[in-house]
Amino acid sequence: MVESFSLPLRPPTDKDERPDTLPVEIAQINNQWGSFREVNEDVLRAEIAKQKKPDATPSEEDEEEPTELDATERREQLYKRRLEITQFAVSVKHSSHATGSQDFCVKPVEYRKAHQETMLALDFISLLLSKHSPRQAETSMSPLLKQLAPLGSLSSDLVNAPPRTEATLKDIATVSRGWRMQSFNAVSNKLLNAATRLNREIDSETKYWNEVIAVKDKGWKVCRHPRVRQALAVRYGFIEATPAFRDRGLASLQRSNDGSLVLDQGLMPTSARYVRVQVKQGQQKWASSKPTGTIANETDPIEARILQARDSVFEEELFHELVREARALASCGVTTRENLIGIPVADDTEIMLDLVDIDGHDSQSQEALLRENDSIADGFAHGIRIMLCFAHRQNLRRRTQIPRPLTTARPPIPEYHLLRPALAYLQHLTLVRSLEAYFSDIYTVLRSAGLDLPPWNLQTCVGWPLGSVGKSTHSLEALVEKFLRPVESVFSGDLLTPRGSFSVTIRTNFSAVPLGSIYEVSFQLPTVSHLKTPNRVGLREEAEAAITHILLLDVVSAIASNPISAAPGKTEPQKWVPIYPPLGELLLPHSHPERHKKMKVTLTRHDMAVTTYLVNSIDGVGRGVQELRMQGAGAHVCKFPRSSSESSLDQGSEALMDFVAEEARRQSRM
């Protein structure tokens, strides 16, 4: 840098070293050493030897000579002056002696004059000395002077400096030349350093501003820092976020020494963090995948660091809002600890949310990674983030409405709905699956009994547009809004009874109280028109019981409506009469009072049993203790689905209707 700088700032030192022209040098040598004629080897050797010797003594003599000379000269002068004074005094004395007899009267006058002058001189000297030794000088001062002039009011100085010797002048000249050279050197060094520094500054400033412009061109909002007036800042936060997080979305753009941008986020932790979603099912655990492409080091371009800062702010806001919401959902079993939210979804499934560093590896979650269940955790993670973005948009909408009149009480900010939609969906899905399993179980039982039940069908998440959705803002927001509404699924199917049908609607609502799921069971059964629908049922067991009951009624009415071919010898066909349909009891009346035959159908999720026995009462309608079961009237039991041993024993009646007809025939034979 110094070399490349073109301004001649250094003193021209090289000028002295430049070789003179030859004639000048010859003239110089002639002047200094005399003619070349006397130069021979011996003389030169002697000269060299003389130069080599430490010539301390002659030089010292040379140095001291002028000072000595100076001192002696001065002393001589001093002596000379003193001599002059004494001579003068003597001459005065002589003259006074000579004139003593003649001018006797004049003598006191002269004397007084001299005394006066002496006193004046004394006063003068005293006043002069009073500056340095006032106590001593005061004693010799006249009182008049003391009044007139304060002590120490006169000072002396050497005005006419003693003439310097030539050697001293030469010294001074050399020293001052040396000083001057040194100063010039220092100044030029400073100037050159300053120039270098300025150049470096220019370079780094250029780099800094280029990077700032690059950031601005990428679309980031660059502004003056609101608190530090001299600094620039970039806004990467979300303007609709909670004020605490909105203000954090601003980092000043500092310049490092080499001019590169430094993103100064103040006291905020710089490590990237994210909300991890873990799904725990029994002993197994699955974690959501990490967000991609947001981990930035100090060496990464500024864009990546800004992105990371933005993502971190977003994630921290997300967790903050999740904790807020989780506290509000405490009644649903959601637990919050310092840095962990636990959400029970189903019987053995729990979702856990925590805020962790991106680079911090977690051995627990790495252990048992099954890809297919990652999708739930990932879906949950995406879901809550989408909901936060949606909440931001809602904030914008709320903010741009005409505000309410100012009052003293500010309306509280409600919690965002982040967990609730996801929670509703997961809970709903669990319930739908469980009811689906239930239906498939009980339908298997009924079909194994040979009942030709029309298949049931299921419509999950009614009203959710799962097809393509327009890309405009409004349609996207409308789409997300749909997820905030109650989730609804409908099971429906036809029954064995003609014109009979049932439908079960599961509705899960987490957006408004009451939180949770309800079942709405409704059915159409013409044979038992007096039965009311149970409507809203809160518990899964109750809902299942209701469905079982409906199906039992249906089976009973199917048995009752099934005509049995008339037994030989009888004219009218016999019929099972449903006497207590809710209990699954039917009666086959007989003319003999002790030959009434009763059939009892029991239906559970896993099996169906049909029992027939004779009852011993007049009309056979008694129940419980009044039922009067015949002693030894061999009860026939038929169970569905048939186990393999049973089916091999009794080949005859495989289906329920066969069994029913068989029993009827048996009775008529009696």
Next chain:
Amino acid sequence: MHELLLFASVPVHQHYELLQQLAGLTAMQPRHALERRLVYKAFRKPGLNTGRVGGSQDLQQANAADLQRVNKMLNGGMFYTQVVGPVSEKDFAAAPVKVTASELESDTQMAGMELSNPPASVQADTAATYDFDRQPWKLDFRDIPEAATRSAVTTRVMASAALPRGNIEPSMNAWGYGFVTEYVVEGDIFIHNDIVIFLHRVLHYPSDEKEPREPRRSLPSLKKMAPLEKTGSYVLQASIAVQDGSNQETMKTASQHLLGLREQLKSAVRLEPADRLSLDTRAK
């Protein structure tokens, strides 16, 4: 309810720039607004008992308190009031609702329309018709600004009440108001925290028409509307509403908010309180 206001005049060449600045300040897009404003003047019916004792006591509705307050204000002195009806751009030069839409110059500009306003049925089936009978209205009462307030903002009592849709002439007449004139206000609304910033100008109906004695049932083309101020300059109105005007603390907060906005906009426009007598709404 009280209203605190500051005004500024914006020359037309500065309008676009100011729109941008305000959009930056409030971090929102301007919301275009067009309003029909009908001016009504109170008159005393001969022999009318102004007491109206117990007249409003049987109103057991949700807005009974509002109506009562408005009634009280209406009967206290004689004031001019305004009836404000939001309209959209396509309502101008649109045929009355009876005429088929195909005959008209179709206007596909749907964006920037008032979200809350024109009724759904009008929006849905008649793209270029103006149905006066479905026009929503709002009664806006403004008192004369308070005198001798040391604060550097205009303060006045205000009240608003929703009116029935359609023709409000009979109701207004029944309440003792006579139609005076009407004009249109066009502008853009910004919201900055609690402050409503309305950059607007007044448009007059074409002067060649005869001034009708009642509200118009159809609107002329927007292009034919002439600004009241010939140069087309705009008025910037920053207002903030306060629920309880007797609460000094809220009033102070509100005026501080307004003055803060004035400081923020200092380099762009000069917001000032308006001349009190120019906002006089009393009917002499």
